[in-house]
């Protein structure tokens with residue numbers, strides 16, 4: 001097994017920040033997670049048309065802002081003019097789209113861990129995103145507080161080419177565990193695989209654990225339905241509502 005960073009794997013990761021309580025992928029959502037006692041957040045990263053890295057999930061801004069354009073049609077200034085909080089509730093009116101740079105600064109201030117998803121939406125270039133993002137996150141966060149994941153094997157391979165396993169933990173994202181997972185994990189010296197919680201099977205989790213691969217599940221919000229998976233060998237749950245998976249108090 002390759003050496004990996006000494007990550008204290010979190011049991012609960014807040015999906016897109018505490019997205020049940022605050023607009024997803026915003027500074028406010030990360031602050032809400034911190035206030036609730038959550039130690040790690042999952043966030044999506046993409047590039048604006050001018051190459052500025054931003055924390056955003058969709059390929060356009062229709063669902064989560066007062067605008068409607070494709071992300072690629074925005075530059076830093078036009079993105080900053082959007083309101084990305086009012087769609088969620090009036091309490092978050094005036095929230096601005098988070099640039100990666102300011103999000104990394106906040107995570108350091110709060111001493112939080114980050115699962116950063118390299119989000120390759122339709123028509124986007126996995127290499128351009130990866131090569132722009134990886135140096136910036138490696139410069140900002142220590143390897144013990146960072147896991148970079150993606151559904152895109154080319155993005156993960158490009159990330160691995162930029163940093164060895166001991167300097168950067170990589171997570172293979174998949175809805176269902178692919179048959180060729182040993183090959184795909186080996187190719188990127190994966191630290192973890194991140195699977196849709198609904199489709200994970202006890203037998204394949206055992207095989208992953210035997211291979212020394214940490215298993216995380218997304219996006220689960222019902223701790224009772226999720227519960228058997230802890231015994232099957234899942235280490236972490238990525239949840240919109242992380243506190244429901246945390247001990248009371």
Ligand code: G3P
Nearest residue numbers: 042044117173194218238
């Ligand atoms: O990283 C887990 C999860 O975020 C993947 O799906 O669509 O919520 O980014 P999505």
Ligand code: MG
Nearest residue numbers: 042043044117
């Ligand atoms: Mg994501």
